[in-house]
Amino acid sequence: MNAVVTLLIGLVAIAVGYGVYAKSINKNVMNPDEKKATPAKMYMDGVDFTPANRNVLFGYQFKSIAALGPITGPIVAVQWGWLPALLWIIFGTFFIGWVQDFSTIMMGVREEGQSLGALSYRFVSPRARTILLTFIYFYLLLIMGAFGKIVGYDLMTNPAVPLGVLLVIGVGLLAGQMTYKWKMDIILTSAITVILAFVGIWLGTLPGVKNLFLAINGGETSPVVFGSVTQAQFIWSLVTLVICYFGAILPIWRWAQPINYVAFWIVFLGIAAGTVGLLVWRPSIPADFPAFTNWNGNLCAASDCSGLEKTPLALGALWPLLFVTIACGAISGWHSLVSSSGTARQLESEADALYVGGGAMFLEMFLAVLSLLTAVVGVGATTGFAGYVGMIAAGKNAGVFAVGLSEMMSRIGVPTSFGLPYGSVFLTLMALTIMYLVVRFMRVASAEFMGDKVPLFKNATFGSIVALLLSAVLIYTGFWARIWVLFGGANQLMAALTLLLITLWLMSKGKSYMWTLIPFVFMYITTIGALLLTAYNTIHQVMTTPGLAIDLVVGNWLAGLIAIYLVISALILGWDSLQAFQRQRAASVEAKAKV
């Protein structure tokens, strides 16, 4: 099959999903009323509630939901073969993804812009809110572990990358100075800083620079510092945490926002160039690249692993694990938080909800398909399936995307010697821009949970350092693939909770709810299954593998315990939701009896 056909399948899915299914739900179930004043208008306070134009909100929603998730997930999931991943991306988005994002916005708009926490408290149970908050905290921590490892273990250990990243950060700071302090024209600022950023990335690829960073890493094969952690991994993970520290401590306009702004253009231009390159190239999916490997996602059963230094970890059973491996790009609980407390409070008209919530999700699906293609054709068409297996075995999950993207860009004349480090810088920036926001959230969360008992947590520096230490533990220990699955698990539990909330809300309004109830049941069961399996896998591995490096022992126990905690709280949530269902049923029967 040709890669362009895959893209076309994606487009057809969007046309049918958005144009037919989503539109009919919107019209027949939600009945948006254009004339009704939204909370953004009614409660306009300049702080949380301010109306914004639908296109602006579309952009806002899209950049808030689409980050490293839709890019990394599909690449990892290709271990079961590209077909299951593609199908889940398409059907997940079609039946669940947009449903959640869109309905959360509508629920927020109709419920006076209340936050998800407040709504869970009202519709499910008081402790549902607490459980949601702990899901969020674990989710945040797992993001730090998963993304931190991508940056510190994978991307930055490439000696052509670090200088580019550091220079782009510097250029970002300059952009902040130019807009916030010197009040320079934004287009001029953008032009200057984006050009400088590209120059910075190019400087990083010079041989002299590469040799310098190679020396820092301790040579081609970086020596082991402790456990199984190498010098390069240790150094670059530490640098990542330091960058996050600044992002968490400095005012948001001084560090996080201007760097994100410059990074946006780098990412935007990269995706645009990759897409155009793919269309020019129009490669076929290589014959040796399996549509389906095996149920266990075991690459060594599908390809010859004998030449590899390390054998890749078999992911485990396709069901349930695939459905948490790809979260963003198919369905992600995090989106609901953005949708309820961010977008719903800015929506100008109820009629915009589908375009903003649904539209952005379908576009994210497209991004996930593109990312899938970087692995399948970008890497597959040049180095074959074995090339992909080799990179996964070496822990270069994100590296697959960088290689694939640079291959696509090379078709429109961007040399891979630049394209490859560029792709890595691009992903590093994507990860970093999220990581320092995560540390900020963790800081606020710990101040909220602990601040009353331990006043020290109210101190921003202390709160950030605690968050970073916890992150460091997760980054330096355990298997990335396990952390990634847990990250997806926490995320999908939030999705399940949100779908449940929407179902209860729809019931209370006397609307049809099967279209959210079935996705809820599916997500709930699948995620609990995935978490139980992960708990078993991690703990089983420690118990049965003699002489496992100390970092991996700690990491596995940690992952196993987090998984168990998530399962237990999910079960409590299930119990509460069952009761909430019965309450809601009884109420509706009563209401009918009255009529």
Add this chain to the structure above:
Amino acid sequence: MSLKEIFEKNPDRRYIMFGGKGGLGKTTFSAATAYWLAKRGYKVLVFSVDPQASLSDIFEKDIFGKGPVEIMPNLFAQEIDADQRIREYQDEIRQKILDMYGLDQVPEEIENYIQAAAAEPAMEESAIFDEVVDIVVSGEYDYYIYDLVPLGHALYYLSMASVYDQWIDKITGLREEMAEYDQVAAVMRREKETEEDKILKELQYIKHRINASSSILTDKVKTAFYFVLIPEEMIILDTQKAAGLFAKYDVPLSGYIVNRVIPPELAADNIPDYLRNRMEMQKKYLHKIEQTFGSEVLTNVPEFERDITGLPMIERVANALFEGQR
């Protein structure tokens, strides 16, 4: 120096105030000074900001809350009705809210606030002082003579003026910081103009008004402040204290006027002991006044045989005050 000489030598001192404890004759002297100046061809406004003021009584004409009323050629008198003034002001604010937001009715919460603010004790003073600024800056008159509110209130207001000033500066800083955010947002949105902060402008206005009202009291060139006292021990002590406070707030003191002096020519042989003793006592205290305030004592005004009401009596007081006539 006599009072007349002071007026003649300092034609710039156009804001005239008489201060002192209640009931010593401040209103009388205000009226008499206004009369004397009017007779000399100056256009004069005498006004009272004291709700207990008695300009209406003294001129034998009800002028309360009626704006400047002409008493005789060149002489205008005004008694400010603070309550009415506040009511009008509340309406003005309500109207402004209705106009600004195109409402039919002032929202309840805002209305509550408007009513609560009017009930504040400090409301009356701030309203009165603001009115004084209006009257004085209009510049229609050659002389403004005002019958002050009781001393304590004036001093409190004065002492607060500098606090308000600093405070408004701080608040202005806050508004400016907000304007800075607006500017950066405008740069990002590529908007040419940022909306001007109306509150910032209003703050400048308020600052100007408060400074104007306090500077009327403290302007060394334009203001003349006279203390009225009578030859009695307690009054002398009080006046001394008050004068110290006034000096602290930079109120330019122009001199002291002694009122209610029993005319010495009454000291005939056949007067009752009561009167004689009083005269002895006054003599002692007049001596003390001279020791305490020295050359700043401008004149002694006799005790008159009847109430000071009506223009003929006012003329007599004026003559006593300025021309030294007994």
Add this chain to the structure above:
Amino acid sequence: MSFPPFITRLGRGVKSTFRTLAEIIYGATIHEMVRDLRKERAHLEHLFILIVFGDILGIPILPPYYTLHLLPYIAPNITGWKRSLLRERDLTDLCDQEIG
């Protein structure tokens, strides 16, 4: 000079496509920055209202006459201010930023 109608229509179409794209990019980048600036400004506004109209210290700091003078400009903010001060917030209120 006039163009055939289909050219003007095409021109308008291209123009509006560009506008939409520019708005989306604005939404993905500057919108949040501007929103944060406005939030920051709104917090100061609330502080201002608290100081001028709070009456929390018992004595209003500014003479009440002048507080009333400022009231019309503050009026639309007062209800929003109260709601915003009284609204219960938790972590889920803060999560309107990009993650994941």
